Amino acid sequence: MIFVTIxxxxxxxxxxxxxxxxxQAHPEAELLAQIGTGDYQPAHMPWVRKLDQAEFxxxxxxxxxxxxxxxxxxxxxxxxxxxxxxxxxRRREAGEHTTDHQIATANWLRGKPGVHIADTDAxxxxxxxxxxxxxxxxxxxxxxxxxxxxxxxxxxCILGQS
Amino acid sequence: xxxASGGGHWVQMRRIMPAFEGSDVFYVSVDPSSAAxxxxxxYYTIRDVSRRDRFGFAVLIGQLARILARERPxxxxxxxxxxxxxxxxMAKSLLRARTIWIDSIANAERLSASGAKAGHVADVWLxxxxxxxxxxxxxxxxxxx
Numbered sequence: 001m002i003f004v005t006i007x008x009x010x011x012x013x014x015x016x017x018x019x020x021x022x023x024q025a026h027p028e029a030e031l032l033a034q035i036g037t038g039d040y041q042p043a044h045m046p047w048v049r050k051l052d053q054a055e056f057x058x059x060x061x062x063x064x065x066x067x068x069x070x071x072x073x074x075x076x077x078x079x080x081x082x083x084x085x086x087x088x089x090r091r092r093e094a095g096e097h098t099t100d101h102q103i104a105t106a107n108w109l110r111g112k113p114g115v116h117i118a119d120t121d122a123x124x125x126x127x128x129x130x131x132x133x134x135x136x137x138x139x140x141x142x143x144x145x146x147x148x149x150x151x152x153x154x155x156x157c158i159l160g161q162s
Numbered sequence: 163x164x165x166a167s168g169g170g171h172w173v174q175m176r177r178i179m180p181a182f183e184g185s186d187v188f189y190v191s192v193d194p195s196s197a198a199x200x201x202x203x204x205y206y207t208i209r210d211v212s213r214r215d216r217f218g219f220a221v222l223i224g225q226l227a228r229i230l231a232r233e234r235p236x237x238x239x240x241x242x243x244x245x246x247x248x249x250x251x252m253a254k255s256l257l258r259a260r261t262i263w264i265d266s267i268a269n270a271e272r273l274s275a276s277g278a279k280a281g282h283v284a285d286v287w288l289x290x291x292x293x294x295x296x297x298x299x300x301x302x303x304x305x306x307x
Contacts, residue, residue, distance in 0.1 A: 008169040009212075052195035053172065072170030072268045076177075076307075104270040142307045146177040150304030154181040157262060157286055158237050 002128075003063040004033035007071040008050060011038035012096055015088050018124050019067060020044050032059065057081075065131055067124075070102035070117075075109060079141035084131045086116040088124055114141045163235035163253065165190040167243045168210060170268060172196055174241040177306040178264070188233055190249070204233075211245055219248070226252055235259050241306075242266050247276045251283040262286040267305055269294075 004019045006012035016035050023031050023045035031045040034056070041047070051059055060066055061081045068074035070089035078085040089106040090096035109115045114137040118124040145151075164187055166175040172191050176199055189200045192210035208225045211218035226249050238253040239262040240246035246263075253259035263284035265277035270291055272278075277300070281287045287299040295302035 053168065053193045054195035054198050072266060073168075073173050074170075076170065076173045080173075098275070099272075101269055101271060101274075105268050108270050145180065146306045147304055150306070151178060151181045153303045154178055154239070154262070154264075155183075158181060158185055158239065160260070 001030045001032055001063050002065045002067060003059050004031060004045070004067045005056070005074055006034060006036050006038070006069050007073060008036065010090075010097060011036050012069050012090055013038040013040040014094065014096065014121070015067075015069060015124075016040050016042060016047075018088070018121055022125060022128065065128070067128060069096075070106040070109070072105070075115065075141060079114070080144075082137060082140050084114045084116065084134065084137055085141070086118060086124070086127045086131050088118045088121075109141075112141055113137060113139060163188055163190060163229075163233060163238045163249075163259075164240070165208075165238065165246050165249050166241045167245060168192045168196075171241045171243055171246075171266060172199075174264070174266060174306045178239075178241070185237075188235075190229060192245075208245060223248060223252070227256075230257060237262065240264065242274060242276055244276045247280055247283065250280065254283050254285075260285050262288070263300075264288045264306075265290060265294075265300065267291070267307060273300065 006015055016038055017040050020042040033042055033045050033047040034051055035047050060077045066078045066083050066085040068087055070087045075085055089102035092100045106117045110117045116127040116131045118127045166172045188204035190206045190208055194207045197205035206229050209218055209222045211222050222245055237260045238250055241264045250261040254261050261284045263280035265273050267290040281299050288303055289300040290305035292302045
């Protein structure tokens with residue numbers, strides 16, 4: 001199953017519309033989309049408004065691929081379950097977010113193993129094809145835990161030692 | 163008290179949980195199902211509000227006031243977003259709690275709007291991007307990834 005998610009805050013109909021078109025062109029593919037509060041309702045793939053955190057994690061765990069906005073929840077959860085992720089960043093000028101920070105996130109994540117960035121709408125299909133062809137990633141995108149020195153410093157601060 | 167909004171804010175909080183080992187920690191977030199991520203710990207659900215939702219903020223402030231009155235935390239730590247800025251402000255002014263703001267790693271080019279304001283209510287004010295650190299804050303201590 002390919003899990004399509006736009007996160008939990010704002011709608012992102014552009015990605016949902018593109019993936020509905022992709023689903024129509026790939027009738028053999030199994031998909032599930034979390035569409036949030038978007039107006040566009042997919043006709044060619046099953047969808048839900050919002051999964052809770054636990055269902056979201058279970059769905060990512062069972063997915064073959066995650067296709068998402070360029071949100072940290074999506075990429076960290078994909079990494080946690082050893083999945084590849086294709087990301088299309090939201091754009092402020094299109095009213096998809098309050099700032100263009102997802103473009104910065106996409107540029108930072110670009111090139112990390114298991115991350116496939118679609119810079120344009122036309123780029124999404126080829127990125128999905130590349131991600132599916134690449135198979136399961138050899139390693140997760142991120143280490144399983146936060147760096148030890150960061151954890152240690154936060155810990156000392158909480159305990160009032162710094 | 164460890165408090166975070168949903169989605170990416172909560173998954174970043176999850177990554178710093180090892181820092182709370184040995185502390186009497188409780189958690190606050192927006193999704194009841196997140197309680198499963200913190201077995202054995204007290205977990206409170208608060209309303210998820212955007213900055214424009216005035217009624218939602220009134221409900222949220224009531225929820226935070228009840229939680230703070232009951233738990234009286236010494237330290238409040240958050241990975242954002244806007245609702246957690248209120249939690250820090252209330253904990254600092256009402257309880258004199260020590261407050262820690264860790265701006266989301268999603269904000270690689272500038273602090274989030276809430277993160278920029280957090281300097282006023284956070285005793286420890288952190289960005290996860292070294293190039294965003296400034297003398298006088300925010301500081302950079304590292305990142306969750």
